Structures are given as structure tokens and as C-alpha cells.
Amino acid sequence: MDIIDELEENQTVLLLASSIGYNDTVIETVKKLAAKTVTYVTINKTASSLKETFKSKGVNVDNIVFIDAITKTIKDVPDQADGIYYMSSPAALTEISMAVSNMLNHGFNYLIFDSVTNLLVYEQRAPVAKFIQVLVNKIKSSKTKAVFYALSVKEQNELIQETGMFVDKVV
Amino acid sequence: MVVDDEQDIRTTVETVLKVAGYAVITAVSGDDCLAKLKKAKPDLILMDIMMPGTPVRQVVKQIKGIKIAYLSVVRVSEAEKEELLGDNIVDFIQKPFDIGELLKRVKKLVG
Numbered sequence: 243m244d245i246i247d248e249l250e251e252n253q254t255v256l257l258l259a260s261s262i263g264y265n266d267t268v269i270e271t272v273k274k275l276a277a278k279t280v281t282y283v284t285i286n287k288t289a290s291s292l293k294e295t296f297k298s299k300g301v302n303v304d305n306i307v308f309i310d311a312i313t314k315t316i317k318d319v320p321d322q323a324d325g326i327y328y329m330s331s332p333a334a335l336t337e338i339s340m341a342v343s344n345m346l347n348h349g350f351n352y353l354i355f356d357s358v359t360n361l362l363v364y365e366q367r368a369p370v371a372k373f374i375q376v377l378v379n380k381i382k383s384s385k386t387k388a389v390f391y392a393l394s395v396k397e398q399n400e401l402i403q404e405t406g407m408f409v410d411k412v413v
Numbered sequence: 414m415v416v417d418d419e420q421d422i423r424t425t426v427e428t429v430l431k432v433a434g435y436a437v438i439t440a441v442s443g444d445d446c447l448a449k450l451k452k453a454k455p456d457l458i459l460m461d462i463m464m465p466g467t468p469v470r471q472v473v474k475q476i477k478g479i480k481i482a483y484l485s486v487v488r489v490s491e492a493e494k495e496e497l498l499g500d501n502i503v504d505f506i507q508k509p510f511d512i513g514e515l516l517k518r519v520k521k522l523v524g
Binding site for chain 2: 286287288290291293294312313315316317318363
């Protein structure tokens with residue numbers, strides 16, 4: 243599966259990864275997509291930790307803007323700094339949605355959403371499913387392509403199935 | 414003291430620590446932790462970094478003279494770990510953690 247090819251044919255993709263292969267999938271995907279402009283929405287990993295990991299794996303982070311939904315929950319940071327937009331918490335779905343909208347209005351090539359299943363740690367399935375649906379609809383009104391990560395585990399099957407109905411393809 | 418809003422974590426860590434010979438108190442939130450600290454003074458607090466209620470970073474400011482080790486499902490950078498450690502914050506343990514490693518770190522912190 244080549245993510246670039248998948249996104250050539252499908253505007254929105256749900257990428258399922260096993261818990262063992264998850265981190266490798268994250269790195270491989272961002273490495274390919276970061277040749278162009280990327281907005282990376284992170285729910286459970288601080289943008290700082292992602293930058294650290296990406297740089298160590300040879301990913302070009304210069305093209306990546308982060309929407310970081312987790313850092314503000316553990317330390318005080320401004321709303322924006324160094325290419326990172328900090329949200330108040332992973333449960334602030336409206337805030338995250340608005341941040342993505344703002345980025346879509348500016349225009350960029352790829353959205354990476356890491357991850358759909360992480361949202362369930364902080365919110366119930368129904369509002370998460372609705373949030374993803376709204377987000378996908380916003381993306382479809384733009385030229386941006388999007389990949390949503392999900393951890394492929396039995397407990398998350400319902401949300402994965404629901405999300406699968408909103409996106410163009412599940413891979 | 415083990416402070417975590419997830420019962421599985423509290424129960425597991427409590428059991429493991431008790432088997433290892435430690436006396437354990439548990440709390441379900443930062444607010445519960447502060448309430449229980451009025452009556453008890455543990456040698457070490459293992460605290461989930463993210464729980465409902467008063468934000469943990471505000472809770473730890475109110476705890477003096479007791480070592481605190483964060484338990485965190487949140488992935489942070491090395492620089493952020495260094496930033497979070499200080500005063501009485503003595504360790505940062507990433508979840509999911511290995512029980513053996515957890516015990517080793519607890520022993521290092523309190524003996």
C-alpha cells in the first residue's frame with residue numbers, strides 16, 4: 243500500500259495500523275507526505291515529541307504545521323509557537339475542528355490525523371464519530387487530501403466502522 | 414500513593430506494590446489525592462499526568478515535601494521530560510509500563 247497512490251485516487255483515507263506496526267506506519271507515512279505541506283493533528287503525542295522522533299528518522303519537519311491537542315493539558319504553552327497550534331485539550335473537538343478549518347482556508351496539501359482511536363480516550367464514541375464526519379465534510383470542500391490513523395483493535399471496531407463510512411477508502 | 418482515574422491501573426499497581434512489600438493508598442483524582450494527603454504522608458506518589466478535575470500540574474504545586482513520579486499515557490519529548498521534572502517531580506514513567514520496570518523505579522526512589 244502506497245499512501246501517495248491511495249491519496250491520488252481518494253481524497254480521504256482511513257489508515258488502520260496494528261499496535262505493533264503503528265509507530266512505523268506513522269513514520270513511513272509522514273516521510274512520504276512531508277515532501278509537500280502537511281498539517282498534522284496530534285491527539286496523544288506532543289508536537290515536540292513528534293518533531294523529535296521525525297527528525298531522528300530523517301523526516302523533513304519544515305513542511306509540517308502541528309495542531310497539538312495534548313501539550314496544554316500537561317504544561318503551560320502559548321496558543322501558537324514554532325509552527326504549532328496548541329488546543330486546550332483532546333476533548334475540545336469544536337476547537338480542533340475550527341483550527342483545521344482555519345488551516346484548510348489557508349490551503350495545504352495533506353492533513354494527517356493522529357488518531358481517531360486516541361480520541362476515544364477523551365470522548366465518547368458518538369461525538370467522536372460526528373466530529374470525524376464534520377471534519378471529512380470540511381476537507382471534501384477543499385483540495386486537501388487527508389489520512390486518518392486508527393489503531394486496529396477489537397475494542398475500537400464500532401468507531402472504525404463508522405469512520406470507514408465517512409472516508410473514501412479504508413486501507 | 415497511587416493516583417489514577419483508571420481503576421485497572423490503580424488496582425494493578427496497588428497489588429504489585431503490596432506484593433513487593435509496600436503500603437499503598439490509592440486516589441482517583443488529583444482532588445482526591447489532596448484530600449487524602451491531609452491524613453497521610455506517603456514517601457512517593459505515582460500520579461497519572463492527566464485526570465479529570467483540577468489539572469494535575471495545579472495539584473502538584475500544592476504538594477510539598479513528597480516525591481512525585483508521573484505516570485503518563487501522553488508521549489512527550491526528552492526536553493519536555495526535563496522541563497516537567499524538578500522540585501519534587503522525580504520521575505516520568507510512560508504508559509503502558511512494564512511492571513518490573515515500575516518496581517525497579519519505585520525501589521530506586523524510595524528504597
